[in-house]
Amino acid sequence: MSGQNFNIMIVGQSGRLMYEAVLFAASLRAQSPGFRGRLYVAVPQPGPLWPSRDPSIRNDLVLATLDRLEAQILPFENQVFGQSYAYGNKIEALAALPEGEPFVFFDTDTLITGDLTSVPFDFSRPSASLRREGTWPKPTLYGPGYAAIWRSLYTRFDLDFDSSLDRDQPDEYWQRYLYFNAGYFYGACPRTFGERFLTYARTIRDDPPRELVGQSLDPWLDQIALPLVIHSFGGGRSSLPPGHLDGEVSCHYRTLPLLYARESDQVVATLEEVSAPNWIKKVLKGYEPMKRLIYQGKGHRVRALFDRENLPRREQAIRNRIKSEGLWMR
The missing domain is CATH 3.90.550.10 (Spore Coat Polysaccharide Biosynthesis Protein SpsA; Chain A)
Incomplete structure (x- = not known):
């Protein structure tokens, strides 16, 4: 299609x-x-x-x-x-x-x-x-759990809950x-x-x-x-x-520091290529994080902090490392 x-x-x-x-x-x-x-x-x-x-x-x-x-x-x-x-x-x-x-x-x-x-x-x-990531819901110790929370929403809108499940994943695991x-x-x-x-x-x-x-x-x-x-x-x-999408054709980078920290060389090269023409640069330099990270090279300082083959499992750990170096900008 x-x-x-x-x-x-x-x-x-x-x-x-x-x-x-x-x-x-x-x-x-x-x-x-x-x-x-x-x-x-x-x-x-x-x-x-x-x-x-x-x-x-x-x-x-x-x-x-x-x-x-x-x-x-x-x-x-x-x-x-x-x-x-x-x-x-x-x-x-x-x-x-x-x-x-x-x-x-x-x-x-x-x-x-x-x-x-x-x-x-x-x-x-x-x-x-x-x-x-499994950002929502956050079941409490005494319940209800994932299944009860999600089922209540499907029921509210007259939707079939059971057919939405990924049965390759275990009960009460968020990806189910x-x-x-x-x-x-x-x-x-x-x-x-x-x-x-x-x-x-x-x-x-x-x-x-x-x-x-x-x-x-x-x-x-x-x-x-x-x-x-x-x-x-x-x-x-x-x-x-x-x-x-979220693969060869698009990258949801969220913030430029995260892009430089964890995305592929091809994504970084695309970023710097499409932002290079003078008429684009003239606009983007008006936004301080883009000016500093893309055009002043601070993005590559962020990139040098991480091994893309061995990134921290949690995004917050990546953010904290960038912040500790004074390079977090948004």
């Missing part, structure tokens, strides 16, 4: 995300010149749910560069989340995309590293990123239960997908099952609702063959 047309959405707003949007767009155009869909940069607009800041992009140089990279600004209004839960932007922005056109959402802190048109998407069976990183996800229609995503997320926030008492919903709400949405549309963990 490769070669089909689809649109891409990222969320950009004032601050770090608008610079990451430029870097994402530059990597898409450089690495996937055959992409014929539209690239939308969804931008939340100021309003009651942004009481103390303007999230829109007012930087003329950033806007001009995104236009040159053929990225279309897509304004949208927050009705549910906003400043109190900015991760909700990826949910609410879906309503602004063209109805009935397949879409792929990427977090802005993603680098395209290969030909996106080669990815064998089956948009009728949605999926999302499996590059994740459908769980994604929301760094990318895709589907056949952004309007229907987004409407269900918003309904599930808002219900979980406002009226959670009693099994969720004591569980933190912030920042995990999007990742709690996402597997339920994907399962409801007939998708799952095996919808996309491994090795494409």
Whole structure:
């Protein structure tokens, strides 16, 4: 099913995300010149749910560069989340995309590293990123456990819980239960997908099952609702063959220090290649971490701290080492 047309959405707003949007767009155009869909940069607009800041992009140089990279600004209004839960932007922005056109959402802190048109998407069976840790839920000593917590959510939305399980994994091990990183996800229609995503997320926030008492919903709400949405549309963990996204074709780097610390030489080379043209550099140097890590070479100081073949198992250990050297920037 490769070669089909689809649109891409990222969320950009004032601050770090608008610079990451430029870097994402530059990597898409450089690495996937055959992409014929539209690239939308969804931008939340100021309003009651942004009481103390303007999230829109007012930087003329950033806007001009995104236009040159053929990225279309897509304004949208927050009705549910906003400043109190900015991760909700990826949910609410879906309503602004063209109805009935397949879409792929990427977090802005993603680098395209290969030909996106080669990815064998089956948009009728949605999926999302499996590059994740067991961040939610955190069962307590006296319960309920993973199964009871997740079952309560499937029951709330009249979904079949048992068919979502990975029976190759043991009971009460987090990977037995459908769980994604929301760094990318895709589907056949952004309007229907987004409407269900918003309904599930808002219900979980406002009226959670009693099994969720004591569980933190912030920042995990999007990742709690996402597997339920994907399962409801007939998708799952095996919808996309491994090795494409979060593999040869894309890298969700999260932060530039983490990229330099743990990603492959090819990812680092792609980063530095797509950020090298003077008209891109002129923009990205406006963001201090990019200026220092990419253009002043401090990223390679981070890289020298780690052996990519023997990285710490937990991301927090990597972060702590970078911070101890005074090189953590975001």
